[in-house]
Amino acid sequence: DHLMEQVLGKVFRISAGSFFQVNASQTPQLVQKAIAFAQPHASEDVLDGYSGVGLFSLFLADQARHVTAIESQPSAVADARASAAFNHISNITIVEGLLERVIPQIVASHQRCQIAIVDPPRAGCHPRALQEIKAMAPRALVYISCDPATLARDLHLFCNDTYRVSIVQPVDMFPNTAHIETVTLVERR
Numbered sequence: 001d002h003l004m005e006q007v008l009g010k011v012f013r014i015s016a017g018s019f020f021q022v023n024a025s026q027t028p029q030l031v032q033k034a035i036a037f038a039q040p041h042a043s044e045d046v047l048d049g050y051s052g053v054g055l056f057s058l059f060l061a062d063q064a065r066h067v068t069a070i071e072s073q074p075s076a077v078a079d080a081r082a083s084a085a086f087n088h089i090s091n092i093t094i095v096e097g098l099l100e101r102v103i104p105q106i107v108a109s110h111q112r113c114q115i116a117i118v119d120p121p122r123a124g125c126h127p128r129a130l131q132e133i134k135a136m137a138p139r140a141l142v143y144i145s146c147d148p149a150t151l152a153r154d155l156h157l158f159c160n161d162t163y164r165v166s167i168v169q170p171v172d173m174f175p176n177t178a179h180i181e182t183v184t185l186v187e188r189r
Contacts, residue, residue, distance in 0.1 A: 013086065014079055017075035031059055049119075051080060053080050057069040060115075061089045066092070072096065080094045107132070123150060140185060141163070144184075166187045168183075169183045
């Protein structure tokens with residue numbers, strides 16, 4: 001009912017209903033680029049929205065004080081929890097729910113994040129999720145996207161006088177196709 005995948009020395013459990021990057025040779029490049037853009041410090045808390053099976057969360061947890069991973073797909077939540085246990089990672093909280101509904105609960109409990117990372121589906125981020133992330137005032141947002149159109153729409157919603165796009169890096173996860181994965185760093189001015 002599941003398979004195991006290894007990326008950069010970490011083991012991930014992936015159930016049939018869970019999303020995982022399909023290009024095994026490029027996935028490490030994607031992860032390394034996202035972590036390099038985020039640059040979490042040992043004193044910082046990270047929010048990982050649309051976290052799936054924890055692909056980015058588990059690597060962020062190696063460098064950050066704490067990671068809060070939010071995912072709406074129950075199988076992916078179970079996979080992320082199992083993967084955290086397999087990899088002996090304890091500074092992570094994995095929450096099941098819609099990002100736009102969970103963030104207000106996090107804020108109400110006085111939790112903050114200095115870095116936010118999102119890897120939404122092709123439809124992009126829910127507009128309210130972007131508003132809630134912006135209200136948390138992270139120093140950086142790392143946005144992983146598989147659709148340039150929804151990425152542009154969401155960056156237009158997120159960036160203003162407070163935030164600006166610093167770097168956009170394509171990662172060719174789907175060679176010989178028109179599809180492209182993009183890692184974008186948005187920083188607070």
